[in-house]
Amino acid sequence: MGTREFSVLFGVILIVVMLIIPLPTFILDILIITNISLALIIILVSMNTREPLEFSIFPTLLLLVTLFRLGLNVSTTRSILGDAEAGNVINTFGNFVVGGSPLVGFVVFLILVIIQFVVIVKGSERVSEVGARFTLDAMPGKQMSIDADLNAGMISDQQAKQRREKIQEEADFYGSMDGASKFVKGDAIAGIVIVIINLIFGLVIGMVEHGMGVTDAASTYTLLTVGDGLVSQIPALLVSTATGIVVTRAASEGNLSHDVTSQLFAFPKMLYIASAAIFLLGLLTPITVLLTTVIAAGLASMAYFMSRVEQQPDKEEEEPEEEREDDDMKSPENVVNLLTIDPIEFEFGYGLIPLADANQGGDLLDRVVMIRRQLALELGMVVPVIRIRDNIQLQPNEYAIKMHGNDVASGELLLDHYMAMSPGVEDESITGIETTEPAFGLPALWIGEEMKEQAELSGYTVVDPPSVVSTHLTEIIKNHAHELLGREEAKQLVEHLKETYPTLVEEVTPNPLSLGDIQKVLSNLLKEKISIRNLPTIFETLAEYGALTKDMTLVTEYVRQSLSRQITKQFSPDGEPLYVVTVSGQAEKKIAEAVQQTEHGNFLAMNPDDSQSLVENIGREAERLSEMGQTPVLLCSPAVRMHISQLIERFLPQVPVLSYNELEPNIEVQSTGVVNA
Structure with missing residues (x-):
C-alpha cells in the first residue's frame, strides 16, 4: 500500500479519534487550517475539470470532508465548553475577523449559513436530482446509439465497452451526487444547531462552573462560538460551491476559467453597452461620477482591446471568407448529402418500437450484430451497415426490409404472441391467428402465451417475434x-x-484481372449461395485461369470446381448420401447446341417452348424430391451447369445446380429422378 493510500486511511481514523478523545488546542489549530486548505483544493479542482466524471470520487470525498468538519466541530465544542479556550485560529477569527464584536460576528455567521443553506445547497440539490433523472432517462438512447455505431463498424468492441462503462459511470455519479448533496444540507443545519448549543450552554457553564458574570460569560463564549462557526462555515461554503460547480458543469474542451472568459466576453460590443449604462448611472443619479467613470472607462478599454484581437485574423481572412460563403451558396454539398442511400434498411411501425428499445427489453440491435457475425462466417463477406429506424408510414405492427432504397421484403409481427409452425400433422386444439412465416413462406399461427406450452408438446415449432424477424432478415x-x-x-x-x-494478390490484380473482374466472380458465387470465405483458394484459381479468358462466368465455374470440398460439405454436411435429380444426356445435348458464343461470353439462346418444358420438368422432379424430405439438388455436367443455373434462377431460385466436378469422389450420390428434354 502506497503512502497516499495510507494517508487516507489515517485521516479516516483521525476523524474517529476527534469524536472520542479531547485534542490539544495546537492540534486543533493544525486541523482547522488543514480543513480550510482541503476545501480550497476541492473548489480549485472542481473549477479545472472538463467534465464531471474527471472528479468522480467527489460524492465520496464530500462525505469524508463533511464528517471531518463535524468531527472538528465536536472537538472545538468540547474545548470551548470545557476550557473556555479553542486555540489561536478560532480566537483570531473571533477577534480580528469580526472586530471583536460578538453581535457582528453572529450576523456574519448567519449570513454565511443562509447563503450556503438557502442558495447554494438548495440549488445544488435540485440540479443533482434533475441530473440523475435525465441521465437515467437518456441511458436507453445512448445505449442504442452505441449499438448502432458498433453495428455500423464505426467503433470496435473495446470502444463500445468503454462507452457503455462511461454511461454507467455517469448514471452512478449523478445518482451518488443526488444523495451526497444531502450531506451538505445536513452539515449546514448541524452548524446552526452547534452554534446555538455553544451559546446557550456556554453562558450556563461560564456562570455556574467558572464563576463569570453574565457579561463576561456572554462576551467570551459568544466570540469563541462565532469564531468556531466562521472557521467551519467558510470551508463548508467553499465545498458547497464546489458541489454546485461539479453538478452544473457541462462537458467541454476547457476548464471553468477558460469557458467563463471565452464565453462571457465573447461579444465585445456588449461591453460598450454596459460601459455606457454605468457612465449614465453616474450622471443621472447621486452616485459619485468619478467612480462610475473609472469603471465605465475600464469596461470600454476591455471591449476595445478584445475587438482589436478579434479583428486581426478577420482582416486577413475577410476576402476568402466572403468567397467561401458565396461558394457555399452555389455549392450542391447540402443537397448531395441527401442522395446517400443505405445498402440495407430495416424499418418498422411504431408498434414494434419495443423490439429495438433496450429499456423495454428489446434486443434487436444485439441480434443484428450477431447476424453480421454469423453471415461473415457463413458467406465470407462483411455485411454493410443495417440501418434500423421507425417509419410512421408503415402499419403499427408492420416492418419492411430495403436494399439500396427499394423494398425487398416485408412482414407483420404481433409482439404479445408467438409464431407456431405445424410439424405436418395439424392439431385442432391449437388455435390462433393464421399467418405465413415470412422467411420461408410456411403456413403458421400466431398463438398466445397460454397456448405456447401445448403447441410445443404437439410438435409445433414455436418462436418469439424477435427470432422471426431475425430469421427473415438473415435469409433476405x-x-x-x-x-x-x-x-x-x-x-x-x-x-x-x-x-x-x-x-498471391499481386499475381491476380491489377493484372490480369481488375477489381471489377474479381468482384464479378465473387458476386456470381454469392448469387448461388457459395461462401467466398476461402479467398486464398479462390485467388489461386483466379491466378491460374484469369489470364486465359475474360469471361468471368466461365472463370467462376473453374473457381467452383476448386471449391469442391467446400461445396460437398455444404450440401452433405455429415457425409450422408446426396439425393439429386440428374439431367439426361439428351437434354444436355440440346442445351449445349443452343449455346451461342460471342466476344463478350457465352449465352443460352434456347427455343422458348423448349425452355419452358425443361423448367417444368425440373420443377416437377424438385417438388417430388422435396416431398421425400430431401433438399432438391440438380446435377449435370460442367459444360452446361452455368447455363442451366441461369435458365432456372428466376423460376426455381431455391434449387441449387451442381456439376459432377464440384463434388468430392468419396461422396455417395443417389439419383432420384432424371430430367429429359
Missing part, C-alpha cells in the same frame, strides 16, 4: 448478398487477403 441478406458486394466491399476483402497473402 443471404438471398441478396451478391447485390451487397460492390467494388468497394470487394476491395476491402482483397486488402484483407493481401495482409497475409501479398504475393
